[in-house]
Amino acid sequence: MSSAAPGSTEEQGRSELGVALFLGALGVLVIVQALLLPESRIARGPVGPAAVPVVVGSLLVVVAGFLAVDVWRGGRGEPEGGEDIELTGRSDWRTIAMLAAAFIANALLIEPLGWPVSGAILFWGSAFALGSRHYVRDAAIAVVLSVGSWYLFVLGLGISLPVGILRGIL
Amino acid sequence: MDALNELMGGFATALTPTNLFYVLLGVLLGTAIGVLPGIGPAMTVALLLPLTRGLEVETALIMFAGIYYGGMYGGSTTSILLNTPGESASVVTAIEGNKMARSGRAAQALATAAIGSFVAGTIATLLLALVAPTVADLAVEVSPADTFAIMVLAFIAVTSVLGSSRLRGLAALGLGLTIGLIGIDPTSGQQRLTFGIPELADGIDVVVVAVGLFAVGEALWTAAHLRRRPIDVIPVGNPRMSRQDFRRSWKPWLRGTAIGFPFGAVPAGGAEIPTFLSYVSEKRLSKHPEEFGEGAIEGVAGPEATNNASAAGGLVPLLTLGIPVTATAAVMLAAIQSYGIEPGPRLFETEPVLVWGLIASLFIGNTALLVLNLPLAPVWARLLRIPRSYLYAGILFFSSLGAYAANASPFDLLLLLAIGALGFMMRRYGLPILPAIIGVILGPFAEEELRQALQISNGQLSGLVTPLTVIVYVIVALVLLWPLVRRFLPRKAAVPVLADAVHEIEEAHHHHGLTDSVSVERHADDGDRTS
Numbered sequence: 175m176s177s178a179a180p181g182s183t184e185e186q187g188r189s190e191l192g193v194a195l196f197l198g199a200l201g202v203l204v205i206v207q208a209l210l211l212p213e214s215r216i217a218r219g220p221v222g223p224a225a226v227p228v229v230v231g232s233l234l235v236v237v238a239g240f241l242a243v244d245v246w247r248g249g250r251g252e253p254e255g256g257e258d259i260e261l262t263g264r265s266d267w268r269t270i271a272m273l274a275a276a277f278i279a280n281a282l283l284i285e286p287l288g289w290p291v292s293g294a295i296l297f298w299g300s301a302f303a304l305g306s307r308h309y310v311r312d313a314a315i316a317v318v319l320s321v322g323s324w325y326l327f328v329l330g331l332g333i334s335l336p337v338g339i340l341r342g343i344l
Numbered sequence: 345m346d347a348l349n350e351l352m353g354g355f356a357t358a359l360t361p362t363n364l365f366y367v368l369l370g371v372l373l374g375t376a377i378g379v380l381p382g383i384g385p386a387m388t389v390a391l392l393l394p395l396t397r398g399l400e401v402e403t404a405l406i407m408f409a410g411i412y413y414g415g416m417y418g419g420s421t422t423s424i425l426l427n428t429p430g431e432s433a434s435v436v437t438a439i440e441g442n443k444m445a446r447s448g449r450a451a452q453a454l455a456t457a458a459i460g461s462f463v464a465g466t467i468a469t470l471l472l473a474l475v476a477p478t479v480a481d482l483a484v485e486v487s488p489a490d491t492f493a494i495m496v497l498a499f500i501a502v503t504s505v506l507g508s509s510r511l512r513g514l515a516a517l518g519l520g521l522t523i524g525l526i527g528i529d530p531t532s533g534q535q536r537l538t539f540g541i542p543e544l545a546d547g548i549d550v551v552v553v554a555v556g557l558f559a560v561g562e563a564l565w566t567a568a569h570l571r572r573r574p575i576d577v578i579p580v581g582n583p584r585m586s587r588q589d590f591r592r593s594w595k596p597w598l599r600g601t602a603i604g605f606p607f608g609a610v611p612a613g614g615a616e617i618p619t620f621l622s623y624v625s626e627k628r629l630s631k632h633p634e635e636f637g638e639g640a641i642e643g644v645a646g647p648e649a650t651n652n653a654s655a656a657g658g659l660v661p662l663l664t665l666g667i668p669v670t671a672t673a674a675v676m677l678a679a680i681q682s683y684g685i686e687p688g689p690r691l692f693e694t695e696p697v698l699v700w701g702l703i704a705s706l707f708i709g710n711t712a713l714l715v716l717n718l719p720l721a722p723v724w725a726r727l728l729r730i731p732r733s734y735l736y737a738g739i740l741f742f743s744s745l746g747a748y749a750a751n752a753s754p755f756d757l758l759l760l761l762a763i764g765a766l767g768f769m770m771r772r773y774g775l776p777i778l779p780a781i782i783g784v785i786l787g788p789f790a791e792e793e794l795r796q797a798l799q800i801s802n803g804q805l806s807g808l809v810t811p812l813t814v815i816v817y818v819i820v821a822l823v824l825l826w827p828l829v830r831r832f833l834p835r836k837a838a839v840p841v842l843a844d845a846v847h848e849i850e851e852a853h854h855h856h857g858l859t860d861s862v863s864v865e866r867h868a869d870d871g872d873r874t875s
Contacts, residue, residue, distance in 0.1 A: 193773045197515055204522055204537065211534050221798045223529040226791045227536060230525060234518040240511050251512055251774025258382055258566050258732055265568040265772070273567055273740065274761065280744055281757035289745070296744060300737035304567055315734065323745055331398035333749050 190251055194242040201234030272303035288338020293320030351473050354700030358708055363406045366399070367705050370407040371712045374414020379421050379724045380735060382566055386671035386781075387558040388415035391739075393551050393679055394746035401683045402698055406705040408679055412672065413709045416655060417461055417717055420648055421724050424453045425578050434651065436619045440636065440643030445578045447639050454721050455583035456593045456641055457648040458714055463594075464601040464649035465710040468656030471605050473703050476692070480664040483689035486812070489797035491665065493813035493820075495790040498667050500820050503779045510824075516775040519766065520783020523553055530788075531795055543755040548763075550678035551750045553784050556760045557777055558671075559743040561767015563736045568768070570732060580725045583718050593645040596626050600649030607650075608657025608669070622650040656706065663687055663699060666789060671778045674785045 208227035253261055276299025283292040297316035306312050324344065327333045337344055358367065373395075378388040392411050396404035423434040424441035437457065444453040486494075503513030526537045527547025538544040585593070600622045607618035626646040627636045636643055661667045666687035668674040680687055685695060692699055717724070747760045770777060794808075801807020822829055 190773050193515075193769065193775075196769075197518065200522060201518070204525070207537055211536070221795050221803075223532040223534040223536060226794070227525055230518060230521045230787075233514070234522065237511065237515045237518055241515060244511055249509070251509065251772075253774060254565065254771040258571050259569045260571040261569055263569065266570070267568070269567045269570070270564060270768075273564060277740060277744070277761050278758070281754050281761070284748060284754055284757070289748075293741060293745065297737050297741045300740045301733045304570065304733035304736055306731065306733035306737075319738070319741060323742075327745075327749060331395065333394070333398050334752065335745075335749065336752075 188245060190245045191242060193251070194238045194245060197234050197241065198238030201231045201238060204231035204234065269303050269305075273300055276300045276303060284338075285336050286338060288340050289335040290317075290321045290324045290340050290344060291338060293323065347473050347477050350477075350696065350700045351704060353697070354702075354704030355707075357402060357697055357701035358406055358704040363403055363701070363705065364708065366403050366407040367410040367708050368712050368716070370410020370412075371414040371709055371716055374411035375418040375421075375713070375717060375720075375724060376414075376727065378415035378418020379727050380418075380730065381422055381426060381728060382562055382735070383418075383739070384558075384671075385412070385415035385419050386554070386675055387562065388418065389672055389675045389679070390551065390554040390558050391742055391746060393554075393675065393682075394749040396679070397682075397749065401685070402701050404683070405680065405698060405702045408676060409702055409705040410709040410712065412655070412676065413461075413465065413652075413706070413713050415672070416652065417458065417713055418724065420457045420461070420651070421454060421721070422728065424457065424644070425450060425580065425725055425728060434619075435616070436623045436647040437644055437651070439623070440640050443637070443639030444641065444644065445580075445639075449639060449641075450578050450580040451583045451721070452585055452589050452641060453639075453644050454580065455585045455718065456589060456645045458583060458717050459585070460593065460597040460600065460645045460649040461652040462710055462714040463597045464604065464653040465656060465713075466707065467598075467601045468605045468608075468653035469703065469706045469710065472656050472659055472706075475609070476660050476664055476703075479660055480689045480692045483664050486665075486689065487797065487810060488793040488800065489808045489810055490812045490816075492790055492793040492797055492808070493816040494665060495667060495786055495793065497816050497820050498661075498669060498786065499779070499782065499790075500823050502669070502782050503776075504823050504826070509774065512773070512775045513779050516770060516777065517779040517783045519770075519775075520780035521787040523548060523763075523780075524784045524787030530792070543753060543759075547788075548759060549747075549750050549756065550675075550681070550785060552747045552756050552760050553763055554675050554678065554781060555743045555747055556763030557767040557770070557780060559739050560760055560764025561771060561777070563739045563743070564764055564768045565771040567736055570736075578725075580721055583721050589641055592632075592641050595629075596622070596642045596646035597649040599625065599629075600646040600651075601653040604650035604653030604655075605657040608654030609660040618654050619647040619650045622646040659706075663691060664689055668782065668785065671781050674778075674781045678785055
């Protein structure tokens with residue numbers, strides 16, 4: 175239990191200090207934002223809207239400090255394991271970038287093109303990013319999933335999803 | 345018996361054909377999603393949350409009862425067949441369950457898990473029906489100051505789960521609380537942390553947070569470290585048990601229920617500690633202690649029963665105080681809230697039909713689980729072979745669908761990705777997810793209770809001090825300062841079973857590399873224990 179996670183001893187280095195920095199900066203942001211809140215005219219309760227954010231922000235700052243000390247003294251957060259996870263290599267940023275691209279494409283295209291199209295792009299793109307190279311089979315599955323889920327939500331559940339360019343066809 | 349009458353009324357609600365259909369659908373979907381590797385029960389509930397949006401409140405909650413139990417059983421199936429616990433509560437199941445599966449007894453392991461879950465779930469739900477109204481009656485007397493103190497305890501308890509770094513738990517809690525702050529402050533109408541973005545004024549939808557942290561975070565994290573070789577899944581026939589298996593299982597089922605329910609009902613901790621306690625006590629009481637570690641059926645029967653019983657027990661604080669203690673319960677709370685219902689002591693008075701319908705459908709869901717899952721086990725086992733590229737692409741696909749359906753806003757999709765990135769970072773550096781989720785969901789309530797308490801006392805901080813809160817804060821302080829406190833305790837003070845359980849937890853964590861952390865504080869601990 176006393177050793178760091180496998181494969182990440184040296185490589186991980188002190189990058190966890192970045193987490194402490196992130197937490198500290200977030201804490202400062204929360205505190206500053208709370209102190210900048212205008213005086214409330216409606217609620218004159220003893221604890222105003224700023225009190226809890228200040229406490230939460232302080233918690234973040236204090237935790238960030240302790241975490242920095244802990245990392246400095248050799249403590250390490252252990253990366254999460256799992257059935258499909260191999261922690262021996264570095265993070266595969268190329269896959270992540272492609273997944274994020276597919277994800278953002280869906281967010282941007284869902285209203286202009288509609289879910290049946292943008293959802294299919296998301297699925298196909300993600301499968302491609304994750305290493306699937308059966309282009310036609312992937313596309314078929316993607317279309318079935320996105321059109322099927324559109325029908326399920328709109329007809330089955332009464333939740334509207336954008337239909338976009340396929341208006342009149344579906 | 346008042347509660348029993350009410351329960352009968354609940355069955356009348358739950359047994360209408362529509363509701364029965366949805367509870368069965370919930371069990372099927374819950375198991376199907378829960379069995380997929382990498383998807384724990386909490387993620388299952390979060391992913392399926394949008395499906396219930398179009399339904400009546402009662403029907404939706406009843407479907408949830410099915411999803412809840414289905415998701416948990418699905419998780420156990422994965423642990424047994426793949427040795428890969430979806431969440432910490434099924435770590436123990438994997439220890440003996442996977443050994444059994446490897447020695448050709450997968451069917452028996454699945455059967456004892458299913459029947460044990462059924463037995464424990466039924467007894468524990470009955471206990472819930474009997475205990476919850478009484479607790480609710482008591483809880484009505486509880487002042488906002490008390491509720492706030494109990495919520496603080498819940499926060500601290502989830503950050504200090506055995507075997508993980510307290511510091512990183514607190515960091516996760518802080519992140520969750522911060523997300524919970526975003527939006528218009530309900531008391532004063534001030535915008536907090538919205539930075540003038542109109543989409544943030546109503547706060548971040550809990551579905552987006554839960555799906556982002558669990559599903560998107562998990563998919564991105566796994567994608568970054570994807571194992572590129574086929575996984576070996578143990579084939580399984582129809583689950584069945586011999587007379588001998590039954591003889592060895594029934595006592596662990598009952599003992600597991602007895603251990604699990606009280607642990608679940610106390611607003612502190614979740615299912616991890618009781619399942620380990622059950623494992624350790626079965627190991628001590630077993631007539632076949634030599635089989636432990638080689639696939640002892642008691643080691644599956646006990647912890648699985650415990651897990652289910654503690655899940656039912658966890659509904660006591662959820663329904664009576666509005667305090668969730670597990671990630672799954674937290675997502676359930678969010679689901680209940682999304683219908684404008686406030687769980688709390690008055691829920692039993694204001695929404696009796698709903699509550700009793702929900703409790704009755706827990707019974708039905710539990711029975712459905714047994715009836716459906718024993719014959720369907722081979723189908724679930726086949727689901728484990730789904731190609732990983734499709735599995736994680738599918739998770740991203742359905743996450744986006746659910747997050748978009750919640751508010752029909754593309755902005756939420758970008759938010760989902762941002763929170764997914766946060767989930768990625770947390771997994772990378774061993775920050776546990778549970779405290780963050782509890783912080784997001786419970787934080788706003790805690791603030792409200794605090795402000796109410798101070799309004800009642802007219803701003804005097806002494807208003808926060810009642811006999812109950814003093815006790816609760818002392819417990820909080822003890823939990824926080826445990827490493828210090830422990831030095832002053834005599835060495836033998838710890839109950840041996842508890843010490844064993846702690847040891848097992850750390851072994852298992854080490855073995856599975858579940859989220860846990862190494863910190864300086866823990867180095868000192870290790871030294872203590874081995875000496």
